[in-house]
Amino acid sequence: MRILVTGASSNIGKGIVARLRAAGHSLVLSDLDPLPDEPQFAGLEFVQCDIQVGFGLEGAAQGCDLLLHLPAWHGMHSRVKTEADFWRLNVDGTFWVLQAARSAGVRRLVFLSSQTWHDHYGKYGFTKRVGEELCEYHRRNHGMRYVSVRPHDFTPWGADYLNRYGARLLYGGVDREDMLDCVQASVRHLEPDLPAGAEPEAVVVDAVRPDVFTEEALEGWEDDPLAACERIFPGSRELLERYAIDISRRPSVVHGIGAEAIGYAPRRHFGTFLEELRTLDAKGEQAVAAMRCPY
Ligand SMILES: NC(=O)c1ccc[n+]([C@@H]2O[C@H](COP(=O)([O-])OP(=O)(O)OC[C@H]3O[C@@H](n4cnc5c(N)ncnc54)[C@H](O)[C@@H]3O)[C@@H](O)[C@H]2O)c1
Structure with a gap:
């Protein structure tokens, strides 16, 4: 096109x-x-x-x-x-x-x-x-x-990989690659011509992170965020403590609309961030400190 x-x-x-x-x-x-x-x-x-x-x-x-x-x-x-x-x-x-x-x-x-x-x-x-x-x-x-x-929010996170990128994925943030996937999927969705006589469609789609936990799973978060997080993402406590990642606020659960209509399948969330952090951490704390927003 x-x-x-x-x-x-x-x-x-x-x-x-x-x-x-x-x-x-x-x-x-x-x-x-x-x-x-x-x-x-x-x-x-x-x-x-x-x-x-x-x-x-x-x-x-x-x-x-x-x-x-x-x-x-x-x-x-x-x-x-x-x-x-x-x-x-x-x-x-x-x-x-x-x-x-x-x-x-x-x-x-x-x-x-x-x-x-x-x-x-x-x-x-x-x-x-x-x-x-x-x-x-x-x-x-x-x-x-x-x-x-x-x-959701994908503004550049500068040098604050741990909180402005990582912890944001628990709250009102979306990974920029996922958001770009959503925009690209929207373009792709509109590409085929409308069948003759068909009504022009209107689609609304939330470019948000995938839903990887429920309200029930968040129960007790305010009392002990590290314990609640550990239940959802086993092994998270040690990394969160060592890197002083602020997860004190109760996260939000997102129920995005429209993804299926256009084939949007977001992949990055707090769990994938923790996996990435673990991989970087294995290379040394300098590798974590060197992370910079790529856009
Ligand atoms: N950044 C986010 O986290 C975020 C979150 C949700 C929605 N959005 C929406 O996504 C869109 C793009 O956001 P972004 O962060 O990529 O934008 P941005 O702030 O990086 O860029 C805005 C662009 O608008 C252009 N612009 C400003 N005034 C203009 C004018 N008078 N005429 C023509 N162009 C003008 C600027 O030159 C710039 O290129 C916006 O509609 C925004 O509301 C952004």
């Missing part, structure tokens, strides 16, 4: 562009700023555009089969961006990009929503609610089929 990617130099953009290229798609990229000089972007068509302005993407959308729409202010911008900033980029920007796509005849859309959608009247969550409504508006009025992807 020919795919228009807005916000191409975002965290997701950097990862998904390489994957979509490798899958043989032809790409047109857009962002507010010029693309960074990175190999996945080499030689690709690029249109610099402020999506809040209301025009500039009509030409880029011509001949495209699918729009992958990424730009948004999100959780980490909440303190520095105003309500109006959130509205202008996440709502107005989304409206204008969808309008450009629909007038160019694009009928497939992957929209990046968020788990913050559940925070209905929060500054960020509200804009994702409206964003999903804009997808639905374009489906009903312009026949645009879509998958709305709602990820």
